[in-house]
Amino acid sequence: MFLQTFRDALVSIIGGEKAGAFRDLLFSLPASLGKRKSSLTLEEDAQRAREEGLPTLSEKSVKNHMMRLSALWNQLYQRELVTRNPWTGWSFENGQKTIRRSWTARELALLASASWHSTSVPEQTFRLVTLIAAYSGMRLGEIYVLRKEDLQSVDGIPCFLIRPHTETGWAPKTDAGTRIVPVHSKLIEAGVLVLKETTNVPYLISGIETSKQGIRGAALGRAFSLFKTHIGLPAEITFHSPAHRLHTTQKRRCQHPGSMDRPPAGS
Incomplete structure (x- = not known):
């Protein structure tokens, strides 16, 4: 998912900026992501979720995605291929999420x-x-x-x-x-x-x-x-x-x- 969005790059230059951007993108993706085939990019899926008011990924789902990348970076750190792990220390409380309500x-x-x-x-x-x-x-x-x-x-x-x-x-x-x-x-x-x-x-x-x-x-x-x-x-x-x-x-x-x-x- 990260590669689909940010394309291939040296792990040594992937830092907090891209990790944060990926976290924000995850929070904007529809909760139905991956449940059916889609030809859309992640950005297009996020746009569709905004335009149609769809439920988005839960805090738990976003955390799981970030933890998978963090686990990979821990191995890279042990091999001294990176100097730090940019995927740790993030909050998974999505303060930007809007609570939907009915029309008056x-x-x-x-x-x-x-x-x-x-x-x-x-x-x-x-x-x-x-x-x-x-x-x-x-x-x-x-x-x-x-x-x-x-x-x-x-x-x-x-x-x-x-x-x-x-x-x-x-x-x-x-x-x-x-x-x-x-x-x-x-x-x-x-x-x-x-x-x-x-x-x-x-x-x-x-x-x-x-x-x-x-x-x-x-x-x-x-x-x-x-x-x-x-x-x-x-x-x-x-x-x-x-x-x-x-x-x-x-x-x-x-x-x-x-x-x-x-x-x-x-x-």
Whole structure:
């Protein structure tokens, strides 16, 4: 991992500066790192985690990575190939980690009313993705890759199918991520079901580009981060914060299907 980021170098010139930079990078990497194949560099994975508000590596995981390098450097020190071990003495309390929270009703109202200024992502696409996120609890990465065939009727109920895409290598973060999500009545009113017939691309939502690294929706994630800062929303809420409000509501709907026509609290 260190070589992938900083490339090969003489061990004698690797000191505290690079060790500290590697520690900071580790703290910014998604917790799902290594659980599925990825063509992204570590920096790109870290950027994706920031843009999508993903959970990042724990203090224990970062410490384990650093300890492995420290063990190697202890051997190098014994062989007098280095003069010191730059991997020891670090704190593994990540004071920079932001505690995420749900949106307030005021913040949701501000998000809905503020003017969209991005030129890289159509406003209609942003509004549609935001609406699906608010009324489904799905993550950005899951929404971006929805294909037309992922919108199906299950027992007479329109549903999103969150499942692996073998042709692109995309898969949910965990096995539990493969699931069926009922389409909320508000999304039906907004015309989501019609997207299956009107979009001219294999994906359900048009207007979302794929980056050179093969990440669909990277531009939207960046645009949302800039938009959030522009309208004065705090760092502790992310694009996925509306989803946090849905977990209890979704459980209630599973137990009481008749509540499907009620929107999530605060939406």
